[in-house]
Amino acid sequence: MRPTTILAVAAALAVVLGAATYYKLSRPVAQTEQQQLVGSDPTPSAGEQLQVKAAENVAASRFQEESTTTSGIPVLAPEVTHSNYIVQRTAKLMDLAMENDDSSLQTILAELNNRDPAIRAAATEAAIQFSSRDAIPALLDAANRTEDPKEKQALVEAAEFLKLPSLTEVRAAGGFRAVTFKAKPLRKMPRPPPRAPVIAPAPEALGVPQ
Amino acid sequence: MKHMIRFAVTGMVLAATAASTIAQDITLTSSAQNLNVALTGYVQGEGTDTIANVQRVRITTKDLVGMLEGSSRARLMLITPVDYEGDVAVVLREPGTRNQPGEEFDVTDVFYSETYAVVEKSRVKNDRVTGTQYSIDRFTFGGDWEGAPEAWYDLQGYTTSNLSNGAFNSTVNGVGWVGSDAVMTGKISATGGKLETFVIPDPDWTDDEDNGDW
Numbered sequence: 001m002r003p004t005t006i007l008a009v010a011a012a013l014a015v016v017l018g019a020a021t022y023y024k025l026s027r028p029v030a031q032t033e034q035q036q037l038v039g040s041d042p043t044p045s046a047g048e049q050l051q052v053k054a055a056e057n058v059a060a061s062r063f064q065e066e067s068t069t070t071s072g073i074p075v076l077a078p079e080v081t082h083s084n085y086i087v088q089r090t091a092k093l094m095d096l097a098m099e100n101d102d103s104s105l106q107t108i109l110a111e112l113n114n115r116d117p118a119i120r121a122a123a124t125e126a127a128i129q130f131s132s133r134d135a136i137p138a139l140l141d142a143a144n145r146t147e148d149p150k151e152k153q154a155l156v157e158a159a160e161f162l163k164l165p166s167l168t169e170v171r172a173a174g175g176f177r178a179v180t181f182k183a184k185p186l187r188k189m190p191r192p193p194p195r196a197p198v199i200a201p202a203p204e205a206l207g208v209p210q
Numbered sequence: 211m212k213h214m215i216r217f218a219v220t221g222m223v224l225a226a227t228a229a230s231t232i233a234q235d236i237t238l239t240s241s242a243q244n245l246n247v248a249l250t251g252y253v254q255g256e257g258t259d260t261i262a263n264v265q266r267v268r269i270t271t272k273d274l275v276g277m278l279e280g281s282s283r284a285r286l287m288l289i290t291p292v293d294y295e296g297d298v299a300v301v302l303r304e305p306g307t308r309n310q311p312g313e314e315f316d317v318t319d320v321f322y323s324e325t326y327a328v329v330e331k332s333r334v335k336n337d338r339v340t341g342t343q344y345s346i347d348r349f350t351f352g353g354d355w356e357g358a359p360e361a362w363y364d365l366q367g368y369t370t371s372n373l374s375n376g377a378f379n380s381t382v383n384g385v386g387w388v389g390s391d392a393v394m395t396g397k398i399s400a401t402g403g404k405l406e407t408f409v410i411p412d413p414d415w416t417d418d419e420d421n422g423d424w
Contacts, residue, residue, distance in 0.1 A: 087375050
């Protein structure tokens with residue numbers, strides 16, 4: 001076979017497969033699959049609907065962010081940007097809450113002083129999830145500083161929660177000790193009046209000779 | 211002539227590479243949220259004939275992770291499909307490195323939830339849903355089957371969910387077992403909502419063969 005023929009065949013093959021590859025890769029997989037998802041189950045449960053809607057929203061949110069950054073023109077409303085920031089910061093704090101190192105805890109506790117109440121609430125939740133008693137002084141300190149009664153209560157409750165032994169600690173200590181407490185009424189009930197025995201006592205008990 | 215042959219060989223290599231690319235690299239997207247649990251368990255404690263005591267214990271996500279034999283830095287994630295068909299899954303995700311994602315273990319069977327009633331206040335604008343959903347839900351962990359975790363709970367809660375990002379917060383009450391019978395109260399929530407993509411490497415995967423089993 002002539003080299004020119006080989007060249008022509010190889011080039012044609014490369015062009016055809018290249019075009020197919022381009023078509024396959026540029027296919028909007030997300031939209032196609034999403035349409036299948038919506039159409040496949042006519043009666044999804046409320047929880048599934050919520051999860052799917054939320055996931056779609058997250059996807060739309062990211063698309064919006066990407067289109068903003070690529071165009072270079074900020075088109076998002078300030079409140080959208082701020083709510084995205086809260087979501088991202090909350091996620092970051094919860095990520096830190098799963099760590100065990102002191103620097104992660106300090107980052108979480110520093111956010112108890114954030115100007116944004118939503119971030120402070122997220123930091124409180126993260127401190128709970130971090131599950132260290134080292135967070136108690138900072139939580140109580142923040143409770144003393146805030147003037148919002150609901151926030152103060154949440155911070156104090158978080159501190160009280162962390163004072164409790166964790167389930168892991170209880171398990172490591174061998175679990176709860178066997179409960180020996182005999183069932184007693186927790187409320188004081190009036191003592192019932194004495195009454196005669198229903199079953200007649202045995203003759204021996206009464207001293208009657210057999 | 212040499213150049214022609216080299217060009218032809220290069221073309222064939224390119225074609226082979228393109229063919230292999232067609233057979234794989236299907237990228238799917240899911241939303242990953244942190245699943246957070248913070249419960250207080252009230253257990254009947256030791257006492258006397260005239261005094262009854264209660265012992266309290268806190269149960270957080272890290273305790274559940276420990277019972278599922280995860281490492282101290284593992285986390286519980288709620289994985290929701292975005293562009294593919296499938297159920298919401300709960301995974302135990304070990305921390306990875308900068309270049310290597312951590313291992314994941316599907317623990318969906320250990321968790322169960324159902325919604326009893328739901329109402330919502332929402333608005334759809336530009337294909338985005340915003341609003342709040344209010345629901346009564348049941349959340350369970352563990353059970354009495356062989357190999358189940360050493361503790362369980364069965365809780366019911368009032369849940370508020372943010373429709374725009376999927377975050378939810380449920381105030382729950384119920385019963386459980388933590389080595390003793392326990393009365394439980396607390397919060398279960400999901401936060402975050404990061405998009406994650408993963409690749410299906412199966413070369414035989416096609417749209418027609420997608421039966422929804424994942």
